[in-house]
Amino acid sequence: MENYKHILLAVDFFEQGDVVARKAQALATQNQAKLSIVHVVDSLPVVDSSYGTEIPFNLDLTAELMAQAKEKMYELAKKLKIPSEQSWLEMGSSSSEIVRVAEENAVDLIVIGSHGRHGLALLLGSTANSVLHHASCDVLAVRLRDQ
Numbered sequence: 565m566e567n568y569k570h571i572l573l574a575v576d577f578f579e580q581g582d583v584v585a586r587k588a589q590a591l592a593t594q595n596q597a598k599l600s601i602v603h604v605v606d607s608l609p610v611v612d613s614s615y616g617t618e619i620p621f622n623l624d625l626t627a628e629l630m631a632q633a634k635e636k637m638y639e640l641a642k643k644l645k646i647p648s649e650q651s652w653l654e655m656g657s658s659s660s661e662i663v664r665v666a667e668e669n670a671v672d673l674i675v676i677g678s679h680g681r682h683g684l685a686l687l688l689g690s691t692a693n694s695v696l697h698h699a700s701c702d703v704l705a706v707r708l709r710d711q
């Protein structure tokens with residue numbers, strides 16, 4: 565079997581994220597592969613005035629979320645010794661952005677948790693499920709058990 569060359573770790577900074585990160589790191593070492601990370605800040609809902617209420621789009625909140633995410637990404641990248649050009653902080657739909665980053669960077673394996681914030685009650689969370697359906701490369705869903 566051919567070694568993986570570029571592994572992408574998708575992180576949501578939720579519980580047990582370390583388990584997924586350690587697995588991705590071990591796989592990168594075993595395969596002598598490049599390891600990158602991606603985190604997607606969920607885009608805030610765009611409120612349509614046709615719903616009858618006007619809720620201003622909160623740019624400060626978006627900037628605050630991005631700043632917090634950037635800090636967490638920086639810490640994790642440092643811990644995993646991942647250079648900044650291999651850490652992707654995106655905004656939008658988590659599964660679409662993970663798949664896009666993978667495709668644009670010739671990733672051949674995406675490592676995700678079996679569930680995180682969106683999938684506590686599910687066997688496979690919504691992000692994990694969608695990435696599995698849409699990615700054109702291999703996807704490893706690291707089984708996370710309820711603590």
Ligand code: AMP
Nearest residue numbers: 574575604677680682683689690691692
């Ligand atoms: P979920 O399917 O949302 O319960 O999460 C399953 C896994 O998808 C998590 O363990 C992460 O590996 C990945 N994931 C979820 N949300 C994000 C996100 N916003 N950015 C990057 N990866 C994510």
